[in-house]
Structures are given as structure tokens and as C-alpha cells.
């Protein structure tokens with residue numbers, strides 16, 4: 128899908144704003160993700176064309192930073208930490224439980240499109256609340272199977288439209304865009 132005109136204009140503006148075109152790569156990727164929800168190879172090629180840079184450079188940047196999505200993912204992002212301090216407090220068991228509860232493997236999205244989950248071997252910086260996971264940028268600490276059940280139940284709630292009188296009902300609220308700052312290095316549970 129070609130980029131929308133305003134996005135192309137944004138990228139062209141960015142190309143002029145920085146002394147080095149490479150500095151415009153990250154804001155250009157943000158502009159595309161903001162428009163399309165994720166960044167396809169086709170979109171990366173367009174960015175490259177507008178910035179006058181090799182496509183491989185855009186792809187390398189997009190794949191390095193975990194906040195850029197290269198494929199559609201769930202409405203909610205769950206990242207469970209399995210680094211040593213969390214592991215010592217039962218993170219592996221919690222990750223295995225999460226996998227069973229969601230019915231999909233590490234890195235996959237539930238069939239209803241609600242949740243994409245990952246495990247990470249990088250500390251998420253909340254060891255004091257181990258075992259823990261990050262849910263849409265918020266920490267959920269001291270995990271137990273019961274807490275995981277309750278979090279999943281909350282995330283599976285349908286997106287509620289904004290309150291409005293029936294006669295002038297508002298359009299359905301847009302699902303929250305997933306943006307994660309968690310590292311991409313992940314360990315799959317087998």
C-alpha cells in the first residue's frame with residue numbers, strides 16, 4: 128500500500144530538516160507507523176527513495192529498534208521478563224502458564240487479535256517486583272497464575288466506543304496502537 132500524501136510530505140520535510148539524511152530515518156519510520164500501524168518493506172523502500180538512502184539502511188534501522196513493527200500485531204502487547212532475577216522468582220513457570228492461557232507461542236498473536244506476547248531475556252527494570260511483565264508499557268509485577276488470568280481477561284474486553292447519545296453515536300473507538308520499548312531478543316518456550 129503506497130504511503131498517504133501527508134506522510135510523504137512529512138518524510139520530505141524531515142529530509143530537509145536534518146544535516147544528515149540518516150537522522151531522518153527514525154522520525155520517518157514513526158510517520159509511517161503512525162499512518163499504517165506498522166512498516167512494510169514496501170513502505171521502507173518508499174522512505175529510502177524520499178531520503179535518498181539505500182533501502183537496506185531503513186530496514187536495518189527498523190529491525191534494530193523494537194518499537195517499530197514490521198507486521199500487524201495484536202491490540203495489546205505483553206512482554207514477560209525471563210532474565211535471571213525474574214527466573215529465580217518463577218518467571219519460566221509464569222511464561223509457560225501465559226503460553227497455555229493464551230494458546231499461542233512466544234511471538235504470536237491470539238486468534239481474536241487481542242494480544243501478542245513475547246518473552247525477553249533483557250531485564251525490564253522492575254526486578255523488585257519479579258516475576259513481572261510489561262503490558263502496553265505498564266508493569267504488572269509479582270505475577271501469579273491468578274494475576275495473569277485477570278490481566279488476560281481485562282485485555283480481552285472488547286474495545287468500547289466513546290459514550291455518546293444514541294442519536295449521535297460516535298464512531299467505534301480505534302484500538303490502541305501497539306508500541307513497545309521492550310528488546311526484541313526473546314527466548315521461546317518450547
Ligand code: FES
Pocket residue numbers: 208209210211212213214249250251252253254255257259
Ligand atoms: S530481571 Fe526481570 S525485571 Fe529485571
